[in-house]
Amino acid sequence: PAAIELRGISKAFGPVQANRNIDLCVPKGTIHGIIGENGAGKSTLMSILYGFYKPDAGEILVDGRPITIADSQTAIRAGIGMVFQHFKLVQNFTVLENIILGAEEGAMLRPSLSKARGVLKQLAAEYQLNVDPDATIESLSVGHQQRVEILKALYRQAEILILDEPTGVLTPAEADHLFRILEGLRDEGKTIILITHKLREIIEITDNVSVMRRGEMVASVRTRDTSPEELAELMVGRKVLLNVD
Ligand code: ADP
Numbered sequence: 001p002a003a004i005e006l007r008g009i010s011k012a013f014g015p016v017q018a019n020r021n022i023d024l025c026v027p028k029g030t031i032h033g034i035i036g037e038n039g040a041g042k043s044t045l046m047s048i049l050y051g052f053y054k055p056d057a058g059e060i061l062v063d064g065r066p067i068t069i070a071d072s073q074t075a076i077r078a079g080i081g082m083v084f085q086h087f088k089l090v091q092n093f094t095v096l097e098n099i100i101l102g103a104e105e106g107a108m109l110r111p112s113l114s115k116a117r118g119v120l121k122q123l124a125a126e127y128q129l130n131v132d133p134d135a136t137i138e139s140l141s142v143g144h145q146q147r148v149e150i151l152k153a154l155y156r157q158a159e160i161l162i163l164d165e166p167t168g169v170l171t172p173a174e175a176d177h178l179f180r181i182l183e184g185l186r187d188e189g190k191t192i193i194l195i196t197h198k199l200r201e202i203i204e205i206t207d208n209v210s211v212m213r214r215g216e217m218v219a220s221v222r223t224r225d226t227s228p229e230e231l232a233e234l235m236v237g238r239k240v241l242l243n244v245d
């Protein structure tokens with residue numbers, strides 16, 4: 001089964017239909033892009049997957065099992081990890097403390113610094129995620145802070161990592177490094193969902209891409225079979241291409 005599948009997800013904010021009848025199927029071990037213009041509904045969809053919003057309708061399946069994501073703890077337990085546009089790190093705490101403490105998990109994790117240190121070391125070696133465990137967050141570059149967010153998700157055993165516009169805050173060199181990390185994770189069988197409005201990034205790194213426009217999913221295609229021009233047209237609405245696999 002797919003790592004994650006959405007069926008008919010809808011969400012309105014008053015008169016604004018932010019997500020309308022969204023279907024999405026993300027195969028395990030792939031990098032899946034979600035692209036759309038500002039306001040297309042990408043972040044709303046992501047927030048639903050992390051339990052920040054309850055959808056008005058629809059179903060979410062993880063590894064083929066229907067789940068109800070009531071809050072972020074449910075999402076974490078289901079193996080979903082998030083890297084937000086604005087990091088949720090405690091600035092004057094160290095990397096290690098942030099990995100363990102995380103705001104939203106509460107009492108879920110037993111705080112064990114030595115265990116965390118070991119896991120961090122192993123993850124750093126495996127995925128080029130080197131950060132000094134004893135550095136405070138405020139002393140780190142934005143790129144390194146983002147790595148801490150990724151480490152936090154992996155420490156919580158995320159199998160599905162969702163990143164919302166992750167390169168917006170990065171230098172080109174940091175963005176390159178992030179993409180190598182994501183490819184490494186994918187090659188180890190993790191599933192990555194990359195939300196972006198940058199076509200270049202979709203073409204560079206994704207296996208498949210879904211296009212959102214005005215709250216709807218207007219296409220899901222294999223990236224290498226689709227031209228940049230075609231994707232751009234889908235984004236801005238000159239074209240609809242449904243259920244292409
Ligand atoms: P994207 O991430 O693709 O830019 P969003 O999901 O942030 O799109 O927004 C989709 C639409 O829903 C926009 O019209 C936005 O203004 C609206 N929206 C998003 N969040 C809220 C909210 N909490 N309250 C009201 N409207 C919202």
Ligand code: MG
Pocket residue numbers: 038039043
């Ligand atoms: Mg936006």
Ligand code: MG
Pocket residue numbers: 042043044
């Ligand atoms: Mg957004």
